[in-house]
Amino acid sequence: MAGLLGTVALLLLLLTTTAATSPADALLAWKVSLGDPTALSSWSKARPVCSSWLGVDCNAAGLVTSLSLGSLGLIGTLDALDAAAALPALAVLDLSDNMLTGSIPASLSRLRSLATLHLGDNGFNGSIPPQLGHLSGLVALFLYNNHLVGSIPAELSGLVSLEHLDLSENNLSGPIPSSLGILKQLTWLGLRFNNLTGTIPREIAGMMALKGLAVRDNNLEGELPATITSLRNLQYLALSDNNFTGTIPPDLGKGLNLTVVSLGHNSFSGELPQSLCDGLKLQNFTVHRNNFSGRLPSCLKNCTALLRVLLEGNQFTGDISEVFGVHPNLEYLDVSGNQLTGNLSSPDWSQCTNLTRLHMNDNRISGNIHETFCRLTSLQDLDLSNNHLTGELPNCWWEFKLMVAMDLSKNRFSGELPISTSLGLKLQSLRLANNNFLGVFPSVIETCKSLVILDLGNNMFLGDIPSWVGTSVPLLTVLSLPSNNFSGVVPPELSQLSNLQVMDLSNNSFSGEIRMDMPNHNCSLESFHIAGNGFMGAFPPFLQGCNSLATLDIGNNQFFGGIPKWIGSQLPSLKILRLRSNNFTGEIPTDLSSLSQLQLLDMANNSLTGSIPVAFSNLNSMRHDLPPSVQPSRIFHFDRVNIYWKGREQTFWNSVQLITGIDLSCNRLTENIPDELTYLKGLRFLNLSRNDLSGIIPERIGGLELLEFLDLSCNELSGGIPPSISNLPSLSMLNLSNNHLQGHIPNGNQLQTLADPSIYGNNLGLCGFPLSACEPTLGQGAGDHKELRDLGLCYSVIIGIVFGFWLWFGALFFLEQWRLCFLRCVDGLGIKIVVRS
Numbered sequence: 001m002a003g004l005l006g007t008v009a010l011l012l013l014l015l016t017t018t019a020a021t022s023p024a025d026a027l028l029a030w031k032v033s034l035g036d037p038t039a040l041s042s043w044s045k046a047r048p049v050c051s052s053w054l055g056v057d058c059n060a061a062g063l064v065t066s067l068s069l070g071s072l073g074l075i076g077t078l079d080a081l082d083a084a085a086a087l088p089a090l091a092v093l094d095l096s097d098n099m100l101t102g103s104i105p106a107s108l109s110r111l112r113s114l115a116t117l118h119l120g121d122n123g124f125n126g127s128i129p130p131q132l133g134h135l136s137g138l139v140a141l142f143l144y145n146n147h148l149v150g151s152i153p154a155e156l157s158g159l160v161s162l163e164h165l166d167l168s169e170n171n172l173s174g175p176i177p178s179s180l181g182i183l184k185q186l187t188w189l190g191l192r193f194n195n196l197t198g199t200i201p202r203e204i205a206g207m208m209a210l211k212g213l214a215v216r217d218n219n220l221e222g223e224l225p226a227t228i229t230s231l232r233n234l235q236y237l238a239l240s241d242n243n244f245t246g247t248i249p250p251d252l253g254k255g256l257n258l259t260v261v262s263l264g265h266n267s268f269s270g271e272l273p274q275s276l277c278d279g280l281k282l283q284n285f286t287v288h289r290n291n292f293s294g295r296l297p298s299c300l301k302n303c304t305a306l307l308r309v310l311l312e313g314n315q316f317t318g319d320i321s322e323v324f325g326v327h328p329n330l331e332y333l334d335v336s337g338n339q340l341t342g343n344l345s346s347p348d349w350s351q352c353t354n355l356t357r358l359h360m361n362d363n364r365i366s367g368n369i370h371e372t373f374c375r376l377t378s379l380q381d382l383d384l385s386n387n388h389l390t391g392e393l394p395n396c397w398w399e400f401k402l403m404v405a406m407d408l409s410k411n412r413f414s415g416e417l418p419i420s421t422s423l424g425l426k427l428q429s430l431r432l433a434n435n436n437f438l439g440v441f442p443s444v445i446e447t448c449k450s451l452v453i454l455d456l457g458n459n460m461f462l463g464d465i466p467s468w469v470g471t472s473v474p475l476l477t478v479l480s481l482p483s484n485n486f487s488g489v490v491p492p493e494l495s496q497l498s499n500l501q502v503m504d505l506s507n508n509s510f511s512g513e514i515r516m517d518m519p520n521h522n523c524s525l526e527s528f529h530i531a532g533n534g535f536m537g538a539f540p541p542f543l544q545g546c547n548s549l550a551t552l553d554i555g556n557n558q559f560f561g562g563i564p565k566w567i568g569s570q571l572p573s574l575k576i577l578r579l580r581s582n583n584f585t586g587e588i589p590t591d592l593s594s595l596s597q598l599q600l601l602d603m604a605n606n607s608l609t610g611s612i613p614v615a616f617s618n619l620n621s622m623r624h625d626l627p628p629s630v631q632p633s634r635i636f637h638f639d640r641v642n643i644y645w646k647g648r649e650q651t652f653w654n655s656v657q658l659i660t661g662i663d664l665s666c667n668r669l670t671e672n673i674p675d676e677l678t679y680l681k682g683l684r685f686l687n688l689s690r691n692d693l694s695g696i697i698p699e700r701i702g703g704l705e706l707l708e709f710l711d712l713s714c715n716e717l718s719g720g721i722p723p724s725i726s727n728l729p730s731l732s733m734l735n736l737s738n739n740h741l742q743g744h745i746p747n748g749n750q751l752q753t754l755a756d757p758s759i760y761g762n763n764l765g766l767c768g769f770p771l772s773a774c775e776p777t778l779g780q781g782a783g784d785h786k787e788l789r790d791l792g793l794c795y796s797v798i799i800g801i802v803f804g805f806w807l808w809f810g811a812l813f814f815l816e817q818w819r820l821c822f823l824r825c826v827d828g829l830g831i832k833i834v835v836r837s
C-alpha cells in the first residue's frame with residue numbers, strides 16, 4: 001500500500017517536472033514575470049530558442065548552456081525561473097547589471113554544470129544560500145553590489161574549482177570563514193565594502209593561487225597572519241579602511257611582483273618591510289593614516305610605474321631623496337604629516353611630469369626649491385606647508401598653469417614674490433602665511449580671477465592694498481593679511497567683494513576710517529579682524545548688514561564715539577565681540593544682551609561710563625555650562641581671538657571650544673555689579689577691574705562654577721568677601737585688591753591654593769589666610785589708595801606718562817598694588833613700560 005502510494009507520488013512528480021522542463025516555456029514564464037521587457041522581444045514561441053533568442057546559447061545536443069543577459073535593465077525576481085528543472089546543462093548564468101531583486105534561489109545549487117554565476121550589480125537581498133557550496137564545478141561567483149546580508153557561508157569551501165569570488169559591496173557581516181582556505185584555485189577574493197569582522201584567517205595560506213586579496217572597507221581587526229607571506233602569487237593586496245593592528249610580516253613582498261599595496265586607515269605600526277616593492281612593479285602604494293615608523297622601502301625609488309602614493313599621517317623618517325626619484329607616471333603623492341627630511345633640490349623631481357597632487361606638508365623638508373621644480377606643469381594641488389624650506393621662489397614659479405591650490409605657509413621662504421602676469425586662471429587658494437616674504441601686495445594676484453582664498457599673514461609685506469583687489473578677484477572669500485606692515489586706508493572697492501566671508505587685516509599699519517559700504521544684501525562677512533592698526537572714526541557703520549558675522553575684532557585701534565545699539569539686532573550671529581583698547585565712550589547699550597550666541601565680550605580699556613547692564617544676564621550662550629562648540633568658518637581653516645587671560649594676552653583658536661568670558665576692565669563704569677551676572681554660568685573669566693564699581697560683591701558669585709579667572713581689583717567695592725567664593729572649584733586666578741573690602745577671607749577648598757597675599761592687598765581691612773590671622777578687632781586705615789584714585793590715576797594714565805610721569809611713578813613705588821593697577825591699564829593700551837624693581 002505504502003509502495004503504491006509512493007509510486008503514484010513519483011509519477012505525479014515526474015509529470016509536473018516534465019511539464020515544466022521545456023526551456024522555452026520556462027524562460028517565457030519568467031519573461032512574463034519580468035513584465036514582458038522589450039529587451040527580450042526576440043524570446044517568442046515562434047522562434048527557435050537556441051538560434052534566435054537573445055542571450056541564449058545551446059550545446060550540440062540542443063540544451064541551453066548559457067544565459068547571458070547582462071545590462072538589459074531587467075526588473076523583477078528569479079522566483080518564476082525554475083532554472084534547475086528547465087536548464088539542467090546551464091554552464092553560464094550572467095544576469096549582471098540589471099535591477100533584479102528578491103533572494104538568490106537555493107535551487108541554483110542543482111545546476112551541476114554551472115561554471116559562471118554572475119549576479120553582480122543588482123538588488124538581490126536576503127542571505128547567500130549555503131547550498132551554493134554544492135556547485136563543485138563553479139569557477140566564478142560574482143555577487144558584488146547587491147543588498148545581501150548575513151554571513152559568508154562556510155559551505156562555500158565546497159566550491160573547489162573556484163577561481164574568482166567577489167562578494168564586495170554588500171552588507172555581509174560575521175567573519176571570513178577559515179574553511180575557504182581550502183580553495184586552492186582561487187586567484188581573486190573580493191570582499192570589499194562589507195561589514196565583515198574578525199581577523200584574516202591564517203588558513204588563507206591555503207589559497208596557493210591567490211593574486212588578489214581585496215578586503216578593504218570592512219571591520220576586520222587583529223594582526224595579519226604571518227602565513228600571508230606564503231601566497232607566492234600575490235599582486236594585489238587591499239586591506240585599507242579596517243581596524244588591523246600589529247606589524248606587517250617582515251618578508252611580505254619578497255620575490256613578488258606586488259602592484260597594489262593598500263593598507264591605509266588601519267592601526268598598523270612598526271616598519272614597512274623593505275621587500276614590499278621588490279618586484280619594482282608597484283603602481284598604487286597607500287599606507288596612509290596608520291602608525292608606521294622608520295624608513296620607507298628604498299626600492300620605491302626604482303618603481304617607475306608608481307601612480308599613486310599615499311603615506312600621510314604616519315611617523316616615517318628618512319630623507320625623501322632616498323625614495324623618490326624618477327616616477328614619470330606618478331599622479332598623486334602625499335607624504336604629509338610624517339618626519340621626513342631632505343630637500344627639493346634634486347632635478348629628479350622635474351621628471352614627475354604627470355604629478356597633479358603633491359602634498360609634503362608637515363614634515364622637516366628643508367633647503368631651496370630647485371628651478372626644475374617648475375617643470376611639474378601638471379600640478380593642481382601643491383602643499384608644502386609647515387616644513388623648513390628657505391630661500392626665494394624660483395623666477396619660473398607662477399608657470400603652473402593648472403594650479404588650483406597652493407600652500408607654502410609655515411616655512412622660511414624669503415624675498416619678493418616673482419613677478420608674473422600670467423598665473424593660471426584656475427588658482428583658487430593661495431596660502432603663503434608665516435614666511436618672510438617681502439614687498440608690496442603681490443601683483444600676480446590680479447590675474448587670478450578664480451581666487452577664493454588668499455592668505456598672506458605673518459610676512460613682511462608692506463604698502464597699500466591695491467584697489468583692484470575689489471574688482472579683479474570677484475570670488476574672493478577669504479582675505480587674510482594679518483601681521484604684515486600693510487598701510488594706508490582700506491580701499492572702498494573691497495565692498496564689491498560680495499562673497500567675502502573672512503577679512504583679517506589685524507596687526508598692520510592701516511589707518512583712517514573704513515569707508516566700505518556694503519548694501520545689506522551683499523555682506524557675507526563671518527569674521528572681521530582689524531585689531532592692532534591705526535583705524536579711527538566711529539564704529540564701522542557698514543557692518544550693519546552683516547547678519548552672518550560671528551567674529552568681530554576691532555580692538556587696539558583709535559575708534560571713538562558710542563557703541564551703536566544696532567549691534568544687538570543687526571549682528572545676531574556674533575560669538576566674539578572685541579572692542580578692547582579703543583576710545584569708545586558712553587554707556588554700554590542694553591541691546592547687546594540680545595546677542596544670544598555671544599561667548600566673548602571684551603570692551604576693556606575704553607572710556608565707557610554708566611553701569612553694567614542688568615540685562616547681560618540674558619546673554620543666552622553664556623548661561624550654559626557647556627557652550628556649543630564653535631563651527632569653523634565654512635571655508636576657512638580656523639578663527640582665532642586674543643584674550644587677556646590670567647594676566648597676559650593669549651591667542652585662542654576656535655578649533656577647540658571657545659572660552660566664554662566678559663572683560664570690561666579699565667573703563668569708568670559705576671554703580672554695583674548686578675547680582676544677575678551670576679546667572680551666566682558658562683563664564684570662565686570675568687574681569688571688571690579698574691572701574692568705579694561700588695556696592696558689594698554679589699553673594700551668589702560662587703554659582704559661577706566654571707570661573708577660572710576673576711578680577712574685581714581697583715574698584716570701590718565694599719562689604720565682605722562672599723563665602724560662596726570658596727565654592728569656585730576651578731578658580732586659579734583671583735584679584736580683589738584695591739577695594740574697600742573688609743572682614744574674614746572665606747577659607748577652604750580652592751581658595752586655599754591662592755596663597756599670594758597681594759590679591760587681597762590694599763583693602764579696608766581683610767584678615768585670614770593668606771593674610772594675617774583675624775584679630776578680635778579689625779584693622780583700619782587702608783585709605784591711602786582713595787587719595788590716589790581721586791587724583792584720577794586710573795583714568796589719566798596717558799597724561800601721566802606725558803607730564804608727571806616720574807611724579808606718578810614715584811608714588812606708585814610706594815604702593816605696590818597700585819603699581820599693578822597702573823601697569824595693567826597701560827599694558828592694555830599697548831604701551832610697554834619697564835619697571836625696575
Ligand SMILES: *[C@@H]1O[C@H](CO)[C@@H](O)[C@H](O)[C@H]1NC(C)=O
Pocket residue numbers: 101102103125126
Ligand atoms: C527583498 O526584496 C523584496 C522586494 O524588494 C522584498 O519584498 C523582500 O521583503 C526583501 N527581503 C528581505 C529578506 O529583505
Ligand SMILES: *[C@@H]1O[C@H](CO)[C@@H](O)[C@H](O)[C@H]1NC(C)=O
Pocket residue numbers: 149150171173195
Ligand atoms: C547592514 O546590516 C545591519 C544589520 O546586520 C543593519 O543594521 C544595517 O543597517 C545594514 N546596512 C545597510 C547599509 O544596509
Ligand SMILES: *[C@@H]1O[C@H](CO)[C@@H](O)[C@H](O)[C@H]1NC(C)=O
Pocket residue numbers: 171173194195
Ligand atoms: C555594520 O554592522 C553594524 C552592526 O550590525 C551596523 O550598525 C552598521 O550599520 C553596519 N554597517 C554597514 C555599512 O552596513
Ligand SMILES: *[C@@H]1O[C@H](CO)[C@@H](O)[C@H](O)[C@H]1NC(C)=O
Pocket residue numbers: 221243245267
Ligand atoms: C580598533 O581597535 C582598537 C583596539 O584594537 C579599538 O580600541 C578601537 O575601538 C577599534 N576601532 C574601531 C573603529 O573599531
Ligand SMILES: *[C@@H]1O[C@H](CO)[C@@H](O)[C@H](O)[C@H]1NC(C)=O
Pocket residue numbers: 232233255256257279
Ligand atoms: C615578476 O615579474 C617578472 C618579470 O616581469 C617575472 O619574470 C617573474 O616571474 C614575476 N614573479 C612573480 C612571482 O610573478
Ligand SMILES: *[C@@H]1O[C@H](CO)[C@@H](O)[C@H](O)[C@H]1NC(C)=O
Pocket residue numbers: 259260283284307308
Ligand atoms: C590605483 O588607484 C587609482 C586611483 O584610485 C585607480 O584608478 C587605479 O585603478 C588603481 N590601480 C590599480 C592597479 O588598482
Ligand SMILES: *[C@@H]1O[C@H](CO)[C@@H](O)[C@H](O)[C@H]1NC(C)=O
Pocket residue numbers: 269270291293315
Ligand atoms: C605609534 O607608535 C609609536 C612608536 O613608534 C608609539 O609610541 C605610539 O604609542 C603609537 N601610537 C598609537 C596611537 O598606537
Ligand SMILES: *[C@@H]1O[C@H](CO)[C@@H](O)[C@H](O)[C@H]1NC(C)=O
Pocket residue numbers: 298299300301302
Ligand atoms: C635602483 O636602480 C639603480 C640602477 O638600476 C640601482 O643601482 C639601485 O641599486 C637600485 N636601487 C634599489 C633600492 O633597488
Ligand SMILES: *[C@@H]1O[C@H](CO)[C@@H](O)[C@H](O)[C@H]1NC(C)=O
Pocket residue numbers: 328329353354
Ligand atoms: C601621463 O598621463 C598621460 C595622460 O593621462 C598618459 O598618457 C601618459 O602615459 C602618462 N605618463 C607619462 C610618462 O607621461
Ligand SMILES: *[C@@H]1O[C@H](CO)[C@@H](O)[C@H](O)[C@H]1NC(C)=O
Pocket residue numbers: 319321342343344345346367368
Ligand atoms: C639635498 O639632499 C641631497 C640628498 O640628501 C644632498 O646630497 C644634497 O646635498 C642636499 N642639497 C642641499 C642644498 O642641501
Ligand SMILES: *[C@@H]1O[C@H](CO)[C@@H](O)[C@H](O)[C@H]1NC(C)=O
Pocket residue numbers: 462485487509
Ligand atoms: C611699517 O611701515 C611704516 C611706513 O608705512 C614704517 O614707518 C614702519 O617702520 C614699518 N614697520 C616695520 C616694522 O617695518
Ligand SMILES: *[C@@H]1O[C@H](CO)[C@@H](O)[C@H](O)[C@H]1NC(C)=O
Pocket residue numbers: 558560583585607798
Ligand atoms: C578719547 O576721547 C575723549 C573724548 O572724546 C578725548 O578727550 C580723548 O582725547 C580721547 N583719547 C584718546 C586716547 O584718543
